[in-house]
Amino acid sequence: MRDEFTGLLRGAPHELRKWLENPTAARGRLTALIIIAGFGSYGLTVGLWRAPEMGAYVAFKMPALIFITLASNSLLNGILGLLLGSGLGFKQSLLAQLMSFAVAAMILGALAPVTFFMALNAPSADSAGATAAHANFLVTHTALIAFAGVMANVHLARMLIATTPNTRIAGMTIAAWIGGNAFMGAQFSWILRPFFGTPTIEVAFLRDHPMQGTFYETVWSSLRSSTGDYALFVLFIAGFILLLLHAPLIKLLRKSTTSKP
Amino acid sequence: MNKPENQSSTTPPPLPPPLKDDAPLLSIFEHLLKHPFSLVDNIRNNEKPGGLILKLSLVIVASLLLFGITLGSFSFHEQLWAAPVKTLFGVLFSAVICLPSLYIFTALTGTSLKLIEIVQGLASALALTGALLLGFAPVLWVFSQSSESQPFFGFLVIATWLISVLFGTGFLMKMLKGSGTENSGPVKIWVGIFLLVTLQMSTTLRPLIGRSDTFFTTEKRFFLQHWGEEMSPNREEYREVEEGR
Incomplete structure (x- = not known):
């Protein structure tokens, strides 16, 4: 099992190909367990600062967010993978995405002791410095999750480059999968909120009426109220930053295009 | 799974199993997704085209009804049955009125495809569209249950429809390629026409998303005008003017 872990983390093409050529239930279970352990332990440290029960809630909700997103998109991603010519069946495409999330889970799980220490040392949620601590927490966790996400996507790209007929197909498939998962993941994270636990709002597993409103409408109306006529411009800048964050992935795809005939 | 290019450049990938004329529905669906050229081959040599069309029609009807129920779940009530019925009728009617132009535009590419083969190709394309939907x-x-904004949900529905049709009609391009024609320009234009027809149909059969006192709205409107007004910040004013008429 240790070999499988390290093989997954290393992301060597022949090892990744071996996984996808034989998508057994055992491999599916292993990746699911890694996701539960990694996102669960990291989630615990995210919520812990607000309150211990919040830590328990987030430990449950973070892996749940991944599984719900994958479940809702599994049929669509499977069909898109086939139509784009990746040659990956439904089971293989689901395992590929589970493997990618497992990489993110391992990174975040490995960082959990650090964020646990951070939560213990931050001013408590009922102290005078709670607002600043909450803001710092938000920025730090967003940066860590973004880093883990980009690394996971780079692994997914390596996997697809190794198994699909050419880099163009790998690029299109990864764009379709990441786009779909990010779109639905953002909405599910809205439904499953709170994660970080605003100090002024009572601790709860879910907010009242969790299905009311969408992530996108809320972001747009917040942008409109805070930036006025510049909302579109700010959105464009945010999109550009998101693209910059994926520079390693784009670089990998370009490198593979030039190395493959 | 496809083998990587550098593994063996001389050995061609294994051929998919040929599709039999009496193949079950699941097998046809699998070929539609995984081995489209095998299905094209079957369409060209099929001695019982009726069976294939019937099986593909089942996929089309079931998928469009389920997609319609999803649209209806935005408003519930009578839309739970009205939206699926309208979706199914709208798409099938659009396909029927666009079939003659598909036949002509396909012929313009220089292909030898017969009308019955084109009908099977269109049914396959619609089944693929339905599968994506x-x-x-x-x-x-998820968004129908979370959002109360008709413009936002309408935008999502149109985006999914456009993506699904573009992938679905990709089968027609593969069919052309399978028949030995490289010129697919006229059929690409037909895809644009089909999209326009379905988008206008969504306006003609409105409301598909929100509620209304009547099953149909009798006022004639071009779809761009309808969407422009629905997505405008002055939407309520337009509504009042419409109700005042």
Whole structure:
């Protein structure tokens, strides 16, 4: 099992190909367990600062967010993978995405002791410095999750480059999968909120009426109220930053295009 | 799974199993997704085209009804049955009125495809579109339950429809390629016409998303005008003017 872990983390093409050529239930279970352990332990440290029960809630909700997103998109991603010519069946495409999330889970799980220490040392949620601590927490966790996400996507790209007929197909498939998962993941994270636990709002597993409103409408109306006529411009800048964050992935795809005939 | 290019450049990938004339529905569906050229081959040599069309029609009807129910779940009440009926009728009617132009535009590419083969190709393309719409259904359902904004949900529905049709009609391009024609320009234009027809149909059969006192709205409107007004910040003013008429 240790070999499988390290093989997954290393992301060597022949090892990744071996996984996808034989998508057994055992491999599916292993990746699911890694996701539960990694996102669960990291989630615990995210919520812990607000309150211990919040830590328990987030430990449950973070892996749940991944599984719900994958479940809702599994049929669509499977069909898109086939139509784009990746040659990956439904089971293989689901395992590929589970493997990618497992990489993110391992990174975040490995960082959990650090964020646990951070939560213990931050001013408590009922102290005078709670607002600043909450803001710092938000920025730090967003940066860590973004880093883990980009690394996971780079692994997914390596996997697809190794198994699909050419880099163009790998690029299109990864764009379709990441786009779909990010779109639905953002909405599910809205439904499953709170994660970080605003100090002024009572601790709860879910907010009242969790299905009311969408992530996108809320972001747009917040942008409109805070930036006025510049909302579109700010959105464009945010999109550009998101693209910059994926520079390693784009670089990998370009490198593979030039190395493959 | 496809083998990587550098593994063996001399050995061609294994051929998919040929599709039999009496193949079950699941097998046809699998070929539609995984081995489209095998299905094209079957369409060209099929001695019982009726059977294939019937099986593909089942996929089309089931997927469009389920997609329609997802649209109806935005408003519930009578839309739970009205939206699926309208979706199914709208798409099938659009396909029927666009079939003659598909036949002519296909002939313009210089292909030797017969009308019955084109009918099977169109049925396959619609079945593929339906399968993709089914894939999008969970996504749309989540937003239908979360959002109260008709323009936002309408935008999502149109985006999913456009993506699904573009992938679905890709089968027609593969069919052309399978028949030995490289010129697909006229059929690409037909895809644009078909999209326009379905988009206008969504306006003609409105409301598909929100509620209304009547099953149909009798006022004639071009779809761009309808959407422009629905997505405008002055939407309520337009509504009042419309109700005052």
